[in-house]
Amino acid sequence: MKAVLTILSILLLLLSCSRTDVIELTPYDNPEVPLHIPAGFPPLNNSVAGNTPTKYGVELGEKLFHEKKFSGNNTISCASCHNQSRAFSDNNAQAVGIYGRIGLRNTPPIQNMAFMKFYNWDGNILQLEKQPLVPIITHEEMNSSILEVIGKISSEPQYTDLFKKAFGDETITPDRIYRSIAQYEYTLISADSKYDKIKQRNEGEEFTASEARGYHVFQQKCESCHRTALFTDQSFRNVGFPLNPSIEEAGRARVTGIPADFMRFRVPSLRNVEYTAPYGSLGQFPTLRAVLDYFDNGVVDADNLDPILKANGNRIPLTEQEKHDMIAFLETLSDSTFVGK
Amino acid sequence: MKNYKNFLLLSAFSLALMSCSKNDNNPVANDITLHFNNTFKNTTIVLGDAGSFTATVNTSAEGQVHHFSELKYVISNIRLIKTDGNEFPYNINDLDKGATVVNQAKPQTLDYVLSNIPAGEYKQIKFGLGVRRDLNTLDQVRFPNFYAEAGANDTKMHWEWGAGYRFTKLEGFFETDGKEMSIHTGSTVVGTDGDPSTYAQGVDAYRDIILDLPNPATVGRNIPKITIKADFDKLLSGKTNTLILKSKTGDNNHNDDSNATPNTMSALQMVKFVDNLGGNGSSDISGMFSITRVTN
Numbered sequence: 001m002k003a004v005l006t007i008l009s010i011l012l013l014l015l016s017c018s019r020t021d022v023i024e025l026t027p028y029d030n031p032e033v034p035l036h037i038p039a040g041f042p043p044l045n046n047s048v049a050g051n052t053p054t055k056y057g058v059e060l061g062e063k064l065f066h067e068k069k070f071s072g073n074n075t076i077s078c079a080s081c082h083n084q085s086r087a088f089s090d091n092n093a094q095a096v097g098i099y100g101r102i103g104l105r106n107t108p109p110i111q112n113m114a115f116m117k118f119y120n121w122d123g124n125i126l127q128l129e130k131q132p133l134v135p136i137i138t139h140e141e142m143n144s145s146i147l148e149v150i151g152k153i154s155s156e157p158q159y160t161d162l163f164k165k166a167f168g169d170e171t172i173t174p175d176r177i178y179r180s181i182a183q184y185e186y187t188l189i190s191a192d193s194k195y196d197k198i199k200q201r202n203e204g205e206e207f208t209a210s211e212a213r214g215y216h217v218f219q220q221k222c223e224s225c226h227r228t229a230l231f232t233d234q235s236f237r238n239v240g241f242p243l244n245p246s247i248e249e250a251g252r253a254r255v256t257g258i259p260a261d262f263m264r265f266r267v268p269s270l271r272n273v274e275y276t277a278p279y280g281s282l283g284q285f286p287t288l289r290a291v292l293d294y295f296d297n298g299v300v301d302a303d304n305l306d307p308i309l310k311a312n313g314n315r316i317p318l319t320e321q322e323k324h325d326m327i328a329f330l331e332t333l334s335d336s337t338f339v340g341k
Numbered sequence: 342m343k344n345y346k347n348f349l350l351l352s353a354f355s356l357a358l359m360s361c362s363k364n365d366n367n368p369v370a371n372d373i374t375l376h377f378n379n380t381f382k383n384t385t386i387v388l389g390d391a392g393s394f395t396a397t398v399n400t401s402a403e404g405q406v407h408h409f410s411e412l413k414y415v416i417s418n419i420r421l422i423k424t425d426g427n428e429f430p431y432n433i434n435d436l437d438k439g440a441t442v443v444n445q446a447k448p449q450t451l452d453y454v455l456s457n458i459p460a461g462e463y464k465q466i467k468f469g470l471g472v473r474r475d476l477n478t479l480d481q482v483r484f485p486n487f488y489a490e491a492g493a494n495d496t497k498m499h500w501e502w503g504a505g506y507r508f509t510k511l512e513g514f515f516e517t518d519g520k521e522m523s524i525h526t527g528s529t530v531v532g533t534d535g536d537p538s539t540y541a542q543g544v545d546a547y548r549d550i551i552l553d554l555p556n557p558a559t560v561g562r563n564i565p566k567i568t569i570k571a572d573f574d575k576l577l578s579g580k581t582n583t584l585i586l587k588s589k590t591g592d593n594n595h596n597d598d599s600n601a602t603p604n605t606m607s608a609l610q611m612v613k614f615v616d617n618l619g620g621n622g623s624s625d626i627s628g629m630f631s632i633t634r635v636t637n
Contacts, residue, residue: 028530050611126541128529133479137492138501145492147481236608247523247604257544257608 030165033183038191039200040229041115047127048114053271055185056165061184063162064177069152070135071098071142078135078181081107084340087272088188093283097141104140106283109276111338112188112269117234121265121281124255128182132295133174146174168274190271191229198332202227207332214329217322222270224308231270231333232314237306240299240314244282251281258305259266288330291322314341363563373421373455373463373558374566377443378633379412382575386412388445391519402578403585407522409489412445412510412573412620413498415491417470417476418549419455424462424557431455442498443571460558464569468618468629471508471547474540477528478505500527508546509618511576515586515603522603523585524576526615529608532565548619551626559637568633575629577601579617621632 017161033053037044064070072095081095082088090096105121119125125134133139136149137175149205150172153159160170194211199204207215216265218226227233236252252318253261265281278287285294295316299309309315318326379386381399389396396408412571419431419438432439444450471477479499482487490499491506498507504527511524529543558565561629577584584601605611 038570123542124531130531136501145481145488147485172479212512247602248606250607250609251610254607255543257529262609300461337424339456339530 013024030056033058035114035186035189037115038189038196041191041242041309042228042230042234043115045116045128047129047182051179051182051186053186054166056162057167057180057183058112058187059161060159060166061180061182063158065180065324067149067153067182070144070149072144072148072154073098076142079130081141082110083251084302086275087111087335087339088191089276091277093278095141097135097138098143101140103138103141104244104246105281106278108268109272110185111190111271112186112187113232115230118236118266122250122252123236123256123266128185129175129178132178132181145176149177150174159325188338190321190335192269192337193335194332196229196335208328209323210328210334212329213321214325214327215325216331217318218329221316221318222326225267225306226270230301232267234267236264236266237263238262238302239295239303241280242282242284242300243295262304264304270330272335272339273330275339288327289323292318292326295324344502346397346478358368366453368460368561369586370457370459371560371562372564374564375416375453375455375466375561376568377420377451377567377571378573379445379451379573382572385435386414386445386573391514391521399574400474401574401585402583405515405519405577405586406517406587407513407515407577409445409511409513409573411510413496413507413511414443414509414571415506416441416443416453416468417472417500418467420457420619421455421463421466421558422465422467424464428467429459431458431475434476436472440472440487441485444496446495448550452501454600458560461566463553463554463565464557465553466569466632467549467551468632469547469549471526471528473547474504474507474528474530474545478546500525504530504543508559508615511573520586520603522605524614525607526611526618527605530583542581544630546611546615546619548615548622549626549629550619550628553630554635556635558560558635563637566567566636568635570631570633572629572631576614577617577636581616581621582613582623584613584617612637 007095021159027144031054033055035044035048035053037320043080068074069075076098083090089107092107094105095107097103107181108121113119115128119128119131124175125131132147132264136144136146152170159172163172165175167178194205197205214285225233225235225237237244238251251261251263251265253264273288277287279288279291296318298313300316305314372517379484381397386396386409387395389408390410393408398406399410402408411503417436418433419439421429421431422431423429441453442450461501479488489497498510500507507525507527509524509526513522515522526546530536530540530545531543552569558567577586586603588603601613602610605614618628620626
């Protein structure tokens with residue numbers, strides 16, 4: 001009798017084991033989302049391999065990206081500042097967060113993140129998965145906490161369903177939130193502009209005469225920093241823009257502590273630049289024309305001013321015609337599909 | 342009969358008491374209180390606003406008067422070293438149980454009680470000013486209590502954009518016209534799980550402090566109290582750097598290493614303050630800290 005009981009209980013145990021196994025072994029069909037690497041782009045950030053986008057991971061990330069419950073008073077989502085129609089940036093000089101609080105810097109666009117080595121104007125983040133927490137807890141942005149966010153969304157069936165589909169069970173963890181948002185952002189690849197059709201894919205379209213002249217000027221006077229098909233060499237440079245007076249601003253030196261990095265900022269990509277005004281880390285310039293005029297007139301001098309500018313008398317001389325043509329060329333970097341227009 | 346019963350009860354009670362006191366004679370573990378005395382030289386600091394008449398005013402080696410309105414720092418990674426050399430780590434991997442924010446404005450934070458310390462004689466204490474790299478993330482799930490304590494509105498020790506927690510936060514005023522000073526320190530190192538090979542950039546503002554006790558702290562029947570002096574005179578007049586606060590001027594390069602900005606909220610210029618407060622990790626392993634006394 002005893003032996004029978006023992007065997008029975010062991011069987012029961014085994015059964016209960018296999019039961020859980022069955023649950024785990026029948027995940028939703030959640031295929032990976034292949035990332036197409038556009039011609040001329042640099043290699044993927046190493047973190048992408050550790051967080052490959054999946055169908056439901058991306059779907060969840062997109063939903064979270066638009067979730068206003070991320071903010072303390074349910075008014076601000078990631079998309080509030082990172083607006084698709086502006087290549088996931090906004091039109092404010094400096095970011096505007098909860099209760100209208102003003103952030104330190106201009107909202108950077110979110111595009112082609114999978115190919116970036118550094119994130120934000122000072123490159124403080126090297127892995128996209130580490131970024132989402134920052135706005136959630138920052139006083140001027142969402143002013144909340146990750147457990148507050150989880151508390152708000154955990155009772156919503158849409159979320160439990162998506163977490164299950166994306167990660168195998170309904171548990172909502174901070175890490176899963178960060179990973180799914182990053183997955184969504186990895187899929188935001190913009191490489192379908194007129195420039196791409198002409199220069200990268202040879203699809204028969206042609207630059208107008210003005211665009212072609214602008215491209216020529218660009219190659220001579222801009223390309224040394226705005227390199228590759230990403231249109232940034234991902235370096236940090238002081239180009240002598242008007243300074244942010246905030247005592248918190250130190251540019252790249254904020255992170256590295258290196259005096260030579262003072263007021264150096266990440267060279268921004270120029271893709272979709274038509275949609276991302278105003279320009280500069282402080283939104284110093286309302287239009288592209290204003291940026292070009294500023295470079296033409298001469299920038300603020302500094303010991304660590306970029307050597308290329310120094311070698312050219314602290315300016316990028318441009319004629320009226322060149323400015324006109326350059327803007328025509330820069331507008332060929334607009335990807336209307338990407339911004340949903 | 343009733344008396345007899347009472348007598349029995351009383352005896353039992355006394356026996357119980359006796360057994361208790363017997364245990365107390367040789368407890369296997371007890372507490373240690375760390376008392377933090379934040380000073381300018383030998384004077385305990387009184388905080389005060391810009392025009393305060395009561396705030397403790399200090400004069401730096403370079404002659405700059407200054408006082409604080411806010412003074413906070415994080416202590417973690419506490420280790421106690423017995424006279425036989427054995428080290429007792431105090432919840433060093435658990436910020437909820439082993440880390441605290443010392444806040445001059447909250448007297449209760451000036452005494453940090455270490456509980457359940459094995460009985461014995463201790464000759465040395467080690468602790469960290471700040472949070473060790475591998476634990477320095479704003480992980481609310483792992484350490485909800487420390488996260489809440491550090492993030493409270495009257496504490497503000499989350500370094501949102503940096504690598505984790507603020508390690509020190511000093512607000513105050515300097516020179517006779519009361520210019521604002523604001524010294525925040527914290528790490529900006531970026532990497533994975535405390536693996537140094539993955540640290541690609543940034544500054545580690547954590548400092549390990551090692552202090553010998555003037556006489557052993559005897560944990561057993563009594564609760565020793567170790568008074569740790571944190572002499573903020575060292576901020577500007579430290580063992581590593583003698584600093585002159587200089588506000589931002591027309592020189593926007595901030596490259597002048599002979600001076601220090603009165604407003605450090607990032608890695609830039611931060612290390613000279615960190616080295617003064619927490620030592621440089623090599624020739625100076627005590628920074629502003631010293632042991633005033635150990636009472637057993």
